[in-house]
Amino acid sequence: MSTELCGLELEHPIVNASGTFDAIAALRTFGDEVLERFPFAAFVSKTITLKPRQGNPPPRLWETAGGLINSIGLPNKGLAGYLEHDLPVLARLPVPLIVNVMGFTREEVATLVAAVAERDEVAGLELNVSCPNVESGLIMGADPRETAALVHRVRPLTAKPLIVKLTPNATDPAAVAHAAQEAGADGVSLVNTLRGMALHPRTGAPWLGARTGGVSGPAIRAIALAQVAQVAERVSVPVVGMGGVETGAHAHALLRAGAAAVAVGTETFRDPRAGARIAAELADIGRDRRVSARL
Amino acid sequence: MNRTLAPFDRRRGEVEQVDRVGAYLRLLCSDPGGPAPRPGQFYMLALAAEWGGGADERPYLPRAFSYLRHEPGRLEFLLEDVGPGTHRLGAARPGEGIWLLGPLGAGFAAPREGRAPLLVGGGIGIVPLAPLQADMPGPALLGFRDAAHAAAGELMADVTLCTDDGSAGHHGLVTELLAARLDEPVEVYACGPPAMLEAVRLMTTQRGVPAQLALESGMACGFGACFGCVVPTRDGYVRVCVDGPVLEASDLEAVPAH
Numbered sequence A: 001m002s003t004e005l006c007g008l009e010l011e012h013p014i015v016n017a018s019g020t021f022d023a024i025a026a027l028r029t030f031g032d033e034v035l036e037r038f039p040f041a042a043f044v045s046k047t048i049t050l051k052p053r054q055g056n057p058p059p060r061l062w063e064t065a066g067g068l069i070n071s072i073g074l075p076n077k078g079l080a081g082y083l084e085h086d087l088p089v090l091a092r093l094p095v096p097l098i099v100n101v102m103g104f105t106r107e108e109v110a111t112l113v114a115a116v117a118e119r120d121e122v123a124g125l126e127l128n129v130s131c132p133n134v135e136s137g138l139i140m141g142a143d144p145r146e147t148a149a150l151v152h153r154v155r156p157l158t159a160k161p162l163i164v165k166l167t168p169n170a171t172d173p174a175a176v177a178h179a180a181q182e183a184g185a186d187g188v189s190l191v192n193t194l195r196g197m198a199l200h201p202r203t204g205a206p207w208l209g210a211r212t213g214g215v216s217g218p219a220i221r222a223i224a225l226a227q228v229a230q231v232a233e234r235v236s237v238p239v240v241g242m243g244g245v246e247t248g249a250h251a252h253a254l255l256r257a258g259a260a261a262v263a264v265g266t267e268t269f270r271d272p273r274a275g276a277r278i279a280a281e282l283a284d285i286g287r288d289r290r291v292s293a294r295l
Numbered sequence B: 001m002n003r004t005l006a007p008f009d010r011r012r013g014e015v016e017q018v019d020r021v022g023a024y025l026r027l028l029c030s031d032p033g034g035p036a037p038r039p040g041q042f043y044m045l046a047l048a049a050e051w052g053g054g055a056d057e058r059p060y061l062p063r064a065f066s067y068l069r070h071e072p073g074r075l076e077f078l079l080e081d082v083g084p085g086t087h088r089l090g091a092a093r094p095g096e097g098i099w100l101l102g103p104l105g106a107g108f109a110a111p112r113e114g115r116a117p118l119l120v121g122g123g124i125g126i127v128p129l130a131p132l133q134a135d136m137p138g139p140a141l142l143g144f145r146d147a148a149h150a151a152a153g154e155l156m157a158d159v160t161l162c163t164d165d166g167s168a169g170h171h172g173l174v175t176e177l178l179a180a181r182l183d184e185p186v187e188v189y190a191c192g193p194p195a196m197l198e199a200v201r202l203m204t205t206q207r208g209v210p211a212q213l214a215l216e217s218g219m220a221c222g223f224g225a226c227f228g229c230v231v232p233t234r235d236g237y238v239r240v241c242v243d244g245p246v247l248e249a250s251d252l253e254a255v256p257a258h
């Protein structure tokens, strides 16, 4: 079931969702089996920022009904640390590498895109626009004009595929997706986590160190399906769908809704090779449908 | 090395038996093809059926557990029922399928030259110390709430017991027993509730005694994927699941309270 995504040849349509699989930590835990049996058709890095970030104070996790709320806070080594320490290791992966970047100003994003895109190890980029532009105060991906201005700024910096990761916490994600496409994005991905909160069972104070966090997992599957369908109707560029995918049937639903590829996030925490399992289940569904179509 | 690599797959084992050890539950299961873990390493466990749909629709994610004993193809765990995940595992019936991922993380290291191991455990925190003692014999100072919990002291040898309520052994805290031993050439191996570990950290660092602490933290994945399980160290946050769960007391800023 090979797939093409924004010009990248993928062995199957399942990739990982940014921030839910650390290939380097997996190598420390599982050894070279990670390279030999890599579960995803492309590897999407966790978001990197210009400067290193520690991330949010713990606790960072809350298990909610059918899902997870996280307030990880994008810890990362920063651009220089990523290029020096992580990229050489990630270059050993047997699949294309997509690097997810986020900046707090347009110029920061431009610096990140230029520096990452010029590296041969990098096949494509994903722009995480779920953060405020500190200059305008607006969430970059919450407003079509903000998103368009950002994509306009960075598009000329690289010919490599540029995917805009939309936030579901926007009034009209399809309008944002359309704006990204018109400004030159090669694809869009969604959904990122939805804002959520939990209270400490004894004290009643916010449980998460950052007060609120992002909800992921089965709890958001129906919302993700609706948003992916809505976006896919509005744009002609490929859509990477994600949100609560646990089985081939869930991935199949997103493809039916118009996605070109599917990302698996939280399910990987329960099953580190979920990507490969879901790809195999999806292939079975495809085979069954072709058989029944002939009958 | 204090880390056995985990097979890159969750394995399906079978629950063989669940029995009581004092106030705790012991779960025995098969672990087909699983490698031998190192003391201090842990597993992520989830039952194959009815994992979810309990109170608040939980559990959803697998849960982290130190192993109590390993023999080829079999593992033993000791559980304290504190919520939906541990409750469901404790209610498992023989023959039920169980998902195992592991062994995970970095376990205990050998003591430094000229030092003998001294084991300090509190409550359910005695679990990783049992396989450690089997590999590396040394006296164990164990603290429990009461006599019912202290019955788990049977799982180890050379034990000095204490209880919070005085119903078994010394009446008081295990750290009181530890304080009397810190002039000896020992290396401390400790696991237990955060307040106990924080006291051990302070005592040992003040006295210049090396200590290896096996920490707990809320975990979603157990293999470094989520960045959810961090604790503060002098080098910033580290992930308990890949950089620990055993960490040097002198590297920690504090043992977080919850």
Ligand SMILES: Cc1cc2nc3c(=O)[nH]c(=O)nc-3n(C[C@H](O)[C@H](O)[C@H](O)COP(=O)(O)OP(=O)(O)OC[C@H]3O[C@@H](n4cnc5c(N)ncnc54)[C@H](O)[C@@H]3O)c2cc1C
Residues within 6 Å of the ligand: A061, A062, A063, A064, A201, B042, B059, B063, B064, B065, B066, B067, B078, B079, B080, B081, B082, B083, B084, B085, B086, B087, B124, B127, B128, B215, B216, B217, B218, B219, B245, B258
């Ligand atoms: C490396 C390691 C080794 C361990 N070894 C053992 C062992 O050998 N034996 C053993 O019994 N336990 C062990 N634990 C602890 C065990 O993992 C937890 O007790 C278990 O995950 C609790 O799950 P639960 O569903 O029963 O309880 P939960 O309801 O998840 O509650 C456990 C604690 O988590 C917090 N909490 C409550 N609700 C939530 C929520 N919705 N989301 C997030 N947090 C919540 C509270 O602080 C609560 O006290 C170990 C933990 C680690 C990290």
Ligand SMILES: Cc1cc2nc3c(=O)[nH]c(=O)nc-3n(C[C@H](O)[C@H](O)[C@H](O)COP(=O)(O)O)c2cc1C
Residues within 6 Å of the ligand: A017, A018, A019, A020, A046, A047, A068, A070, A072, A074, A100, A128, A165, A191, A192, A193, A215, A216, A217, A218, A220, A242, A243, A244, A245, A263, A264, A265, A266, A267, B226, B227
């Ligand atoms: C623990 C955690 C960390 C995440 N980190 C990032 C991140 O660094 N960058 C990003 O764009 N999305 C991040 N996400 C969002 C996921 O990529 C994905 O959009 C979301 O989790 C929905 O998919 P899922 O339900 O399959 O998990 C994170 C999600 C989780 C659960």
Ligand code: FES
Residues within 6 Å of the ligand: B218, B219, B220, B221, B222, B223, B224, B225, B226, B227, B228, B229, B230, B239, B240, B241, B242
């Ligand atoms: S539990 Fe996910 S990184 Fe440690």
